[in-house]
Amino acid sequence: MMRGFILALVLVASPAFAVQPDEMLTDPGLEARARAISQNLRCPVCQGEDIDDSNAPISRDLRIAVRERLVAGDSDAQVVDYVVARYGEFVLFKPRVEGSSWLLWLAGPLMLLAGVGIAVATTRKRAVAAEAEGLSDADKTRLAQLLEK
């Protein structure tokens, strides 16, 4: 199923090899920041690879651009803004929490709240009903049989 990265490789079969030693910065702090930033930026021409892993020439250009901005003294956010300004929010692997993307980020928590609400309401109702009725004798024998098995 991980029919892997085939297309990406076929499309961009080039001699490059993700992050190249010659691209890397000598300052380990800056280089670490560059790596972290690159891992959240999507290669614009590949199928879902970040620019840090990608073999595409454009990813190499972007990696170098990211490092140039860092050396020039940009903050991480400024570097990301710089890339987004040129390639659009498509290159962000983690959509910013703004506009319609709120829905994406809140989908999980909202569903959990709804689920808890429904579960609590149902259990309460049932518990109250059960308190009123209690278990019938037939239920008790059935239960005993089931537990025995």
Place this chain on the structure above:
Amino acid sequence: MIIEFGHFTLVLAFMVALVQSTLPLWGAYRRDARLMAVADPAAVVQFLLIGASFAALTYGFVTSDFSLKLVVENSHTAKPLLYKFAGVWGNHEGSLLLWVLILAAFGACAVWFGGNLPERLKARVLAVQGSIGVAFMAFMLLTSNPFVRLENPPMNGHDLNPLLQDPGLAFHPPFLYLGYVGLSMSFSFAIAALLEGRVDAAWGRWVRPWTLAAWIFLTIGIAMGSWWAYYELGWGGFWFWDPVENASFMPWLISAALLHSAIVVEKRESLKAWTVLLAILAFGFSLTGTFIVRSGVITSVHAFANDPARGVFILGILGFFMGGALLLFAFRASVLEAKGVFAMVSRETALVANNLLLAVSAFVVFTGTIWPLIAELVFARKLSVGPPFFDAAFTPFMVALAIILPVGAMLPWKRAEIRRAIRPLRGALVLALAVGLLVYAVQTGKSALGPVGAALGAWVVMGAAIDLWQRLGRGSVGDRLSRLTRLPRADLGKFFAHSGMGVTIFAVAAMTAWVTEDIRTVKIGETFALGSYDVTLAAVNKVEGPNYHSLMADMIVRKGGVQVASLHPEKRMYPVAGMPTTEAAIDQGVFRDLYLVVGDAQDDGGYAVRSYIKPFANWIWGGALLMALGGILSLTDRRFRVAAGARRSEVVAVAAE
């Protein structure tokens, strides 16, 4: 001739499936035993026919019959025999044939092992199973026929994609399909129950083994895929949150929820409607996965075939089965009256919480996977959703699940006292916190990931162990251990599955948090330091493989002057497919993997080399295997094996109602 025979048996199987999906259903409705009796032989015959068809296609691949279009596109005479076999399902059409073969196999198994099923329920289950077969065989015969011949056969084929020529991947798809398709059984049982208007403890007991089996296969399949990605796809990533990976993960999450809620149906006759809904959704996510892989609607590196006609067809199948099932559910769910009541604090509530967290996390994965599509269609925004999103949005639910797991697993049914239930776990809690703090103190970078993962892992594993210990009753250590063999297998299964989950949580956190990476240019003969190891690039040689050329490095790893390993990472070129691949060399260890990758020659005569120390890498898949082992133990539990006895008492119970 053999190929035509295979084609013919596939058409026959389609006809048989048509009969299987209609007559028994009508018979069950009319209570006509003769019509219902058609289901059994039909299911077996359908399986045999598809089996013959599959054998014919395999014959075509093994003998390199290049008059078959599929063989030309996916095989080559020089390809090793194993991959000639694996090539049968390493493509869209052949994998679909495997899909329907497994579907029919599950139908036949329901006949062989379902002797104790009530006649009407079995007829309905097999009919629904048959209708899924009809849909997929129609899809094959109309849009994706594997038996298409070429008028002018070429001298040789295009070879199988080199990345797929790997023993790990050869068996990865069959396992995954066994899982996907296994969920069709739970689905068929859910639909049959809705038609019947009855879900009881016996139903829960019949559904659970099928769900368990499907879940075990999914667990193994996903673990194999992840392991393959780890050593084959470059830099040792084990999970990419790719749409196709997500497609296999969503059914896994839902079926994990389903096999827990089926326990509640079986033991307490509660959560019936919810369990039926989960069974429908689990197969729904399987179909969604099929759609994602084969339609090309969602861009994925894994995408199989990007043919719009196929996408529309699968969407039709998905719409028919999910739309129909959910409609039926809406009308009939109210009939499924819950019997067992439970208090706010009880095992039932804990399992509801487990179900909520698993279902919501599957929903988060689903939303993230299709969000780019929604954003473009509805909001006209072109955006991406990748690993950083899933890491942030999915992980909290798993953390919550791990926190409540040991407590929930020990709560008594129906009504519990939280304080009394927690008392035996105090030791585990203290130990887990101590482990977390210790790890935090020892590790160099002060990130929270490692300590939290270690604490959670310890909490879950210790919790599972204490639960097992309590089940062994009172008395001395010897007394308790002597009772170990007499414990129901399901209890042992629970222990292994839950501790496997703890191990995987710990390993994922540990490997992500503590990986050591080194990227540099190395000249031949040069030595560099990697953590506490010294790595020497001794030589780089040209090597010829059966169907590839290789540039193989000879690298020596030493620790304190003593040789630890001699590793041979490769860069291969497959000339027929025109594709390069990197083959990492891994020295596997219990506590760490050494992972070396060699790249291209650089201008200065050196080679680009990537090296990693990946701590606790194998624990990720070890944990998954523990989970699968737990599933297998539960599957062999006495109450599933002595089905005949279950039937007899069930008849009595039904009569008493």
